[in-house]
Amino acid sequence: MNRRHLVTLKDIARELGISVATVSRALRDTYDVSEETKNSVLTKVKELNYRPNFNAMGLVNHKSHNIAVILPTITNYYFSTVITGIQYTAYKNAYNIILHVTGESPEREITIAKELPLSSIDGVLVSVTSESNKCDHLQEIIDNGVPVVFFDRVAESIKTSKVMQNDYEGAFTAVEHLIKRGYRKIAHISGPFSLAFTKERLRGYLTALKKHKIPFNQNWVIHSEFNQESGGADTYKLLSMRDRPDAIFAVNDRKAVGAILTLKKKGIRIGQEIGVIGFTNDPVSAIISPSLTTVEEPASAIGEKSCELLLKHISKKDFIPEEVILKGKLIARESTSRTS
Amino acid sequence: MNRRHLVTLKDIARELGISVATVSRALRDTYDVSEETKNSVLTKVKELNYRPNFNAMGLVNHKSHNIAVILPTITNYYFSTVITGIQYTAYKNAYNIILHVTGESPEREITIAKELPLSSIDGVLVSVTSESNKCDHLQEIIDNGVPVVFFDRVAESIKTSKVMQNDYEGAFTAVEHLIKRGYRKIAHISGPFSLAFTKERLRGYLTALKKHKIPFNQNWVIHSEFNQESGGADTYKLLSMRDRPDAIFAVNDRKAVGAILTLKKKGIRIGQEIGVIGFTNDPVSAIISPSLTTVEEPASAIGEKSCELLLKHISKKDFIPEEVILKGKLIARESTSRTS
DNA sequence: TAAAATATCGAGAACGTTATCGCAGTTTTA
DNA sequence: TAAAACTGCGATAACGTTCTCGATATTTTA
Numbered sequence: 155m156n157r158r159h160l161v162t163l164k165d166i167a168r169e170l171g172i173s174v175a176t177v178s179r180a181l182r183d184t185y186d187v188s189e190e191t192k193n194s195v196l197t198k199v200k201e202l203n204y205r206p207n208f209n210a211m212g213l214v215n216h217k218s219h220n221i222a223v224i225l226p227t228i229t230n231y232y233f234s235t236v237i238t239g240i241q242y243t244a245y246k247n248a249y250n251i252i253l254h255v256t257g258e259s260p261e262r263e264i265t266i267a268k269e270l271p272l273s274s275i276d277g278v279l280v281s282v283t284s285e286s287n288k289c290d291h292l293q294e295i296i297d298n299g300v301p302v303v304f305f306d307r308v309a310e311s312i313k314t315s316k317v318m319q320n321d322y323e324g325a326f327t328a329v330e331h332l333i334k335r336g337y338r339k340i341a342h343i344s345g346p347f348s349l350a351f352t353k354e355r356l357r358g359y360l361t362a363l364k365k366h367k368i369p370f371n372q373n374w375v376i377h378s379e380f381n382q383e384s385g386g387a388d389t390y391k392l393l394s395m396r397d398r399p400d401a402i403f404a405v406n407d408r409k410a411v412g413a414i415l416t417l418k419k420k421g422i423r424i425g426q427e428i429g430v431i432g433f434t435n436d437p438v439s440a441i442i443s444p445s446l447t448t449v450e451e452p453a454s455a456i457g458e459k460s461c462e463l464l465l466k467h468i469s470k471k472d473f474i475p476e477e478v479i480l481k482g483k484l485i486a487r488e489s490t491s492r493t494s
Numbered sequence: 495m496n497r498r499h500l501v502t503l504k505d506i507a508r509e510l511g512i513s514v515a516t517v518s519r520a521l522r523d524t525y526d527v528s529e530e531t532k533n534s535v536l537t538k539v540k541e542l543n544y545r546p547n548f549n550a551m552g553l554v555n556h557k558s559h560n561i562a563v564i565l566p567t568i569t570n571y572y573f574s575t576v577i578t579g580i581q582y583t584a585y586k587n588a589y590n591i592i593l594h595v596t597g598e599s600p601e602r603e604i605t606i607a608k609e610l611p612l613s614s615i616d617g618v619l620v621s622v623t624s625e626s627n628k629c630d631h632l633q634e635i636i637d638n639g640v641p642v643v644f645f646d647r648v649a650e651s652i653k654t655s656k657v658m659q660n661d662y663e664g665a666f667t668a669v670e671h672l673i674k675r676g677y678r679k680i681a682h683i684s685g686p687f688s689l690a691f692t693k694e695r696l697r698g699y700l701t702a703l704k705k706h707k708i709p710f711n712q713n714w715v716i717h718s719e720f721n722q723e724s725g726g727a728d729t730y731k732l733l734s735m736r737d738r739p740d741a742i743f744a745v746n747d748r749k750a751v752g753a754i755l756t757l758k759k760k761g762i763r764i765g766q767e768i769g770v771i772g773f774t775n776d777p778v779s780a781i782i783s784p785s786l787t788t789v790e791e792p793a794s795a796i797g798e799k800s801c802e803l804l805l806k807h808i809s810k811k812d813f814i815p816e817e818v819i820l821k822g823k824l825i826a827r828e829s830t831s832r833t834s
Numbered sequence: 835t836a837a838a839a840t841a842t843c844g845a846g847a848a849c850g851t852t853a854t855c856g857c858a859g860t861t862t863t864a
Numbered sequence: 865t866a867a868a869a870c871t872g873c874g875a876t877a878a879c880g881t882t883c884t885c886g887a888t889a890t891t892t893t894a
Contacts, residue, residue, distance in 0.1 A: 864868095
């Protein structure tokens with residue numbers, strides 16, 4: 155067994171008695187090379203199991219066929235589904251994806267961005283952890299000529315393509331659904347204020363209240379982290395208020411799940427006494443009891459679309475930034491049913 | 495804005511009036527270069543925001559600092575947690591991970607393996623989709639001198655390092671737990687037979703039965719897919735049998751969840767009438783009602799350990815294959831409680 | 835004080851591709 | 865039938881690093 159000498163164009167050229175340049179040409183287009191030699195090259199390639207050296211190709215072409223994906227976490231339904239969507243279209247177009255997980259840490263996001271090997275990456279797909287710290291590290295990537303596309307958690311201040319769900323409309327639909335079901339004292343357990351989509355969902359919440367002439371209670375809007383525990387803690391706070399809400403709109407399903415578990419522990423009948431609605435349509439929302447009404451996010455489509463857009467940016471350097479906003483869909487389940 | 499001319503060593507050398515070789519040396523070890531020039535290089539690097547060209551480095555060093563990860567899916571708790579573990583240690587050691595999702599398709603796994611750019615990858619981490627189709631495509635990678643480490647779903651026929659949980663012992667513990675709780679007619683809804691860990695868990699199941707002198711009923715072992723729907727379907731089959739089991743050991747939590755939902759739909763009291771135990775400790779097992787007893791898998795540790803092992807293989811080419819088997823832990827919840 | 839050792843650096847090749855140019859033959863054009 | 869165009873191919877220079885081999889200048893040794 156040879157100590158890792160991979161077959162190169164030179165090997166093929168030597169075996170066939172032709173030049174490296176001809177082999178290279180034969181492997182790409184039929185242009186400027188006869189059918190005969192092309193075929194002989196192709197069979198030799200199969201025989202020796204030649205694999206192109208992407209380092210060398212990248213060096214001369216300034217193309218790597220890699221795209222970097224930077225996101226906060228992958229251990230939840232939404233993001234893992236988005237990645238699958240990204241992977242799907244990337245793979246279809248012969249692109250590899252290089253994964254970078256920030257773990258919701260802004261500092262780590264900055265380090266990752268600063269250290270990104272721009273020379274071996276054709277583009278970057280980002281979902282930011284927070285917008286509060288300025289996004290210079292991402293702007294810098296763009297300034298270096300590497301296209302960046304945002305998905306889900308976008309940076310408002312940066313001018314580039316963005317793909318997201320319609321957070322405003324989804325939230326509006328969710329809250330209006332609660333109102334139609336007869337809930338009037340609607341709380342919102344929200345996410346970190348630094349994120350654009352948090353603000354958008356809050357805006358949808360407020361607009362729905364206003365449209366139906368329901369007074370807004372500042373105390374009923376709580377900002378905290380995105381996880382289940384925070385959802386539970388927020389709910390606890392709401393329950394201990396003198397003026398207790400009769401419905402909870404959670405910024406995502408994980409917080410809604412936290413809310414449901416807390417309500418159950420407190421012996422409160424969900425739906426009848428307090429309605430709960432989430433956002434995402436995480437599979438857990440169909441499994442939990444009572445099942446959770448939620449707004450489905452088009453996670454897979456967001457992944458595919460953002461990757462498509464990035465590839466378009468890569469192929470045409472002067473592509474105009476585009477904002478794609480995909481619609482969600484209300485899925486009514488038990489947690490907002492008053493009769494049961 | 496320059497049209498994507500990234501700063502190179504040559505730029506730094508020109509600005510400082512020294513040679514490229516010296517700059518290159520200054521950036522790696524202090525060896526053979528004075529403190530003075532080294533410092534001037536370092537400040538210039540900061541000033542111009544130089545980033546090394548990994549293509550060029552890879553070309554000359556035959557090192558890419560990339561590792562490929564090939565796995566069936568990422569949209570579940572177990573695998574996404576494993577990846578996070580991989581990512582964690584890879585990042586710590588300045589390695590990037592390139593993600594390849596097979597979507598449980600053996601054909602796609604083969605294509606991915608055949609097309610893997612061996613020249614720009616230092617090692618491969620694999621969890622196979624199925625072992626039935628021979629693993630020549632993976633053996634070939636090893637034959638080309640690129641180290642491969644298996645995790646979770648290992649290929650028995652290939653001689654290389656493997657990291658997995660103790661499936662046999664975990665299954666044994668699970669079934670013994672059922673027996674201790676008084677269940678006697680224990681069914682096993684299992685996974686595809688082609689996978690090593692399916693067989694191991696089956697073996698644990700059988701050994702536990704034998705140890706406690708419980709007769710084995712062939713009809714109560716059902717092989718099907720890994721998802722929730724299959725779990726439901728399997729349970730349906732079990733319920734329609736004349737000799738109905740009083741407990742179900744599911745090969746993983748997703749199938750156990752399917753079982754629980756079906757049992758609930760049928761109005762069967764879980765725990766009292768039929769006990770259910772899973773495997774993984776997916777977060778959903780704590781959320782579902784009744785909560786699911788399960789065997790916790792050390793997903794994150796598996797990711798970290800397998801990556802560590804791969805890095806060791808990469809650094810020392812003659813590293814001896816190692817099999818690491820991590821222990822799981824029983825987590826008792828409501829679904830195996832007879833009194834409630 | 836000459837010889838030897840050391841410290842610091844530069845020139846040039848190499849890694850495996852692709853791109854540019856040019857050079858023979860062969861075919862087409864006028 | 866000479867000129868022009870085309871066809872197929874090879875030589876060579878890039879791409880941005882690192883490595884090998886020397887070449888100086890400085891210091892140490894005997």
